[in-house]
Amino acid sequence: MLLALMLAAFTFNTAESLPIGLLELISESLRVSVPAVGLLVTGYGVTVAVASLPLAHVTRAVPRRHVLTGLLAALVVSSLVAALATSYCLLLVARLLTALSQALFWAVMGPVAVGLFAPEVRGRVVGALSVAGSLALVLGVPAGTWLGQQSGWPLPVATPAALGLVSLVTIAVLLPTSRPEEQHAAYGTSPDARRFGTVLVAGTLSATGAFAGYTYIVKSST
Template structure:
């Protein structure tokens, strides 16, 4: 759950740091917005191909590799002296997240009995939502009190903690040996419907809250110190969970 919270916070953190990054790197807000848009597009395009490539690799090795990528790319992003290096670091994090959610769900539910696996998936969803209602606002506030690099560096530190934890505690098993590896009665039509609905809802949500801090400051007149809690409330209302 905590690794999911960290990945989702890394994904959305620029939402609250748009102006800080824009002013520091001297690029436009729309260019900084690409740090979120490019991230989302990369995840959407890369998830299935990457999952196919590593389908036979033990999941503990995959997850430790993904968290290593999160730590390294976050450090590069925090130290990036230019916009383009920051964008590259973001895209590397996106490649890691593209596979993370494809692997994390089956691994998590496979650790529990079938009768409680629905609750496990619900808990993972809560972790993702907490990134929006806690992780991003907290990172925004920390960035305003220090610099935009600090909350990104904090993500690297958190990722390192979860990396060590998973490397030590998660059992090593091949994907085909996991209890949740295969569905009992898959339905391609229903899966496609859920996938399309998820894509539409995610597109609408991302479109709305990517520039919410900018809207609150430039249109609604909120001060920078108040934009973090306001964006917390607005995003939590826009993204159920």
């Protein structure tokens, strides 16, 4: 089960950043400017940031297996729609659907994953999920960029659909159906508001700096 969640984390993060390496390919194919294609990344990130908390609140009572399978189904569909898009507007809509799915995925996935394990190993579980997400930039995006250069941008954009389907089936079959409040990691054992705030600020600053630089680095290297 942890491997399925790690694969899902890798897939969502790859889908999020994939256009970074495909900027000029998409620009030429759809006949739009490179900055417009860059909005496929920027708009995605803004959507995730804005929608995460409201979606988590709306779905707070829905069993986590149902939520995760629904999110992965949305990832599969939106990735296929994006790959088949013949216009910039359709591609942007598909990207925003993926972004809405990812916004809730990260809010749900962490408690689900750590709740499957004893408290003494939950730190390692969080670390494994972080590694899976980080591998998207180390392996997923470069591989997608190479694949796009060989075959065109639609194929790498469609690839998350296949990976997401594997995670979807595994989670649908193996993850127990339980209400969020019944899970072992539903509540923190010793919450600290100050430390939590520090984590939020640090995460916001690091994510903003990283995403602000990605497209400039790609553009300058082409």
